[in-house]
Structure formats: C-alpha cells, structure tokens
Amino acid sequence: MNATLFDVSRRRMLGASAALGGLSTLGLAGCATTASGPSIGRVVVIGGGFGGTTAARYLKLWGGNVDVTLVERNTSFISCPISNLVVGGYKQMADITRGYDGLKALGVKVVQGDVSAIDASGKKVRLAGGGELPYDRLVVSPGIDFIWDQVGGLQAAVDAGSVVHSWKAGPQTVALRRQLEAMPDGGVVAIAIPKAPYRCPPGPYERACMIASYLKTAKPKSKLLVLDANPEITSKKALFEKAFADHYKGILEYKANAEIKEVSGKVAKFEFEDVRADVLNVIPPQRAGDIARSAGLVNINARWVGVNWLTMESTAAPGIHVLGDATFPAPLMPKSGHMANQHAKVAAAAIIQQLKGQAVNATPVVMNTCYSFVTARDVIHVATVHQYDAADKTFKTVPGSGGVSAAANQIEGRYALSWAQNIWDDMLAAA
C-alpha cells in the first residue's frame, strides 16, 4: 500500500462522506482513531527492555491501529536501575521485576523467544524457535552484550560462577548478592570497571556504595577494592568521591587507571599487580547486543550502531530503528534506561508518521535523569536535556541546562524510587 496516497484518498473520502451524510464505511474505518479499524502497518520490536517496551507502548498509545509484536527472550522485565539496591540488600528481586501484561492488554503481541536473524531485504524477523514475523518497520532495542575476549579467561570464569558481571539484571544480580552474603567478615570484594563507554556511567560507583554500605553494617572487617580502567570516576565524580570519604572510609579503596587484563579463579590480573578477591565482580567491556551485530547494524568502532536521530533508524539499514545502549551516542548522551525510553518515543512518533506517509518531527527533544544511591537512602542525580541540531544532524545538550545534585540527599532518595515506578509504568503500560 502506498501510505501517502492512501492517506490522501481517505481524507478525501472523509470529506466526501461528511458531505454525503457518511456513506463511506471504508473511508470512516480508515480514519478511525480507535483500535478497531484496519492496521496502518506491522511493527516488530526486538527486545523487551527500557527501549523496546516503550516503543511498543507508545506505538499503541499514539498510533492506534498499529500491529505491534514484541520479541523478548525473558518471561518478565527485570530492571537494571534499582538492581544495585538488591546487591546491597535493600530491595528484593520482586521489587525490580515486572510483567508484560500491561502491554498485552493494549494488544501488543508478546512473543517469548530469541531472534535468530533479521532479513532486512525480505522485511522478516526469524525466530530461533521457528517461524517468521513479517514487518513494515522494525525496532531493534538489544541492549548490550559483552566483549569477552578483551579480558582473558573472563567468559569461562563467569560461566563457572567464580566471577560475576551482574551488568544485566537477573540471575547475575542474585549471584552477586549471594556471594556477598556467603563471604566471611574480613573478606575482600573487588569490582573491575571497564573503560567508557559502557551501560550506565554512574552504575559501577553506585554499586560500590551499595556493597560498601552492606559491608559496613554486616561485615565491617571486610574490604572493597574498586579498580577502574578509567583515569577518574566517569560520572558525578565529586559527589561519589565525597560519598566514598564520608561513609566508606577504611572499607572502600578506589584506584584509577586500573584496567583488568585477565582473570584466573578468584585472581584478577592487572598490568602491575594481581588482586585476589573473595567476591570478584568484573564488569566486562561492552558493545551493541548480538542481534545488532549479526544483522549488520554495527557500523561505528565495531561496537555501536549509528542512527539518524530524527527517526532512530540505523544508518546501516533504513527502516530498522535502533534504540538505547546499542546506539553510538550523540555528544554527552548516556547509555541509560531513561535515554532508551526517550529514544523509543522519538522512534514511535517517527514510525507512525512514516507508516502514514507524513513528514517526521523535525525538532525532537530527549532528556535524561539518572539517580544513584550512595547510601540506602541518600541519592545523587545527573540530568541533561538534548535538543536536535538540524545543522549538525545530532542531539546537543543545551548550554546552561542540566547538572548534578548539590549534595547527596534523602528527598532525591524518594524521587529515585518514584522515578523507577513511573518509568516502569510508562514503558510497560502498568495500571
């Protein structure tokens, strides 16, 4: 169907039917804003995280009659944001786990499974479990996968359970918590942080605070080593440094320019030293999720997907919209669940207009808020607002806008939890 011509003709029919007393059933059905009329197109969404679920939800909210199929390998959504509170023992897995029922109730078809291939020319997604999903437009929101071979022995160590990454929320979150609980007082915990860019810039430092907070209360003779491949703390630096000094002195030791090379059992090997830990949390270097790579979408630094920011379409494959952590970011744009949610809204608006043959919004805006817990109650934030710059075809932060907390505070501790509640409801269409 030629969407532009269809739209023009149906608008003429509406005009005609209004003039003639509404005789044109077809025309009226085509103009219906409820979900009962004919579909304007089929959209398949790969990935049920912050980006993919938001895209599915907003395609339904804004598009009405769009056929939306969401493919996700897990049975429920488990949030990375707030998962460090589970690591610290302040929240349970149930607190960060949500179902897809809200989306199903909106008419989103949720398919549990893996995607084996994307046939871009044939406009079909092949499912690992068999079957194909044809689409008019495709959304790929695959999150990150790990570059295992940059750290020798890491994948085998994670597979064996001697090292945890805990950088995808789920069983790995539980594993880290259990190892912390099992460790005797006087033990050593080590966190290795990869060079930026990685998912959730402040996340490793929040994790350090949560682990240190647990040790301080439950195992005060223990030590936490934070070994950072970066030259300094990559986000909210002064605020994290203050939290480390104010709350975790004598427990938490931070070391910059410490890039892990290899792991062997419970020993992490760095350029100049070996670190033996009872609990070893290595956050691996990251790239766009596997499906983006196998589909040929990764076209920047062999790690990320370049996108057209007006529509979020891959610069490698128009018609395929890529969201979230997998994208090569605009300047100062973080890899965060909040940003993936914002990407998804730009994409959903654009997809609906593209399906209708309309011009897309030429002036999109996205923004980011990221709250980090430095104690069980005290929180710090970083916020940015990004306006589209037509001349440079990218998002740019607005000079003078955004910033970080003046100091850690408990009011933002409440806001952080409300943020989670509201964004989970926004993306999952919870009641």
Next chain:
Amino acid sequence: MTIRSSGALAAACAALALTTAWPVFAQNADLARNLAATCANCHGTNGQAKGDMKPLAGVSAEKILALWSDYKSGAQPATIMHQISKGYSDEQIKLIAAYFAAQPAAKK
C-alpha cells in the same frame, strides 16, 4: 514552535499542501505531545504521576508556566527542575503546559 525545517521537510509540507487540504503545520499537535512525553519518565504517562512525583495532568497551563519560570529563575528551590527547565525553550514549555492542562486530572 520553531520550525527549523530542513529543506526536505519544507518540500514535503509544500507538496502536501498542494495535493491535499492538510494544514501545512499539521505536526504541531504531535509536537506538543512528543515534548510532553519527555516528562513522562518521572511525571507519568500523559502526566499521570505516581509516588512522590508531581502529577501534571489537568494542571492549568498558567500554573505550570509560572512554576516553570520560577524553577528557571531559581525563585522556586528544586532538586532537579532548576536544571531541566533551562533545557527547553519558552515556546516548547508553552506547548508542554497546554498539553498537560488538556489531560484528565491525575488519579494518583
């Protein structure tokens, strides 16, 4: 709205205007909706906030604009809104305020 239109958009609008009776700036309605959606992560879908966040649905545009202006100037103390408010233009916040004002009041 600031129409910093690309040549392609202008051409597309012109083409539509020639062939149909569409208003040239038909996307204005969506622009307000799209801008307001950037607030939803904290303030809830269409402003229906839960928890400790302020609901915006059904709040009068005057009230939202006054508060916004106070956040921007610093007259109203804030944890974060003094920083976020400076990222949007006056035209954008007018669209956002009008959009939320037109939503049914939040249930909470």
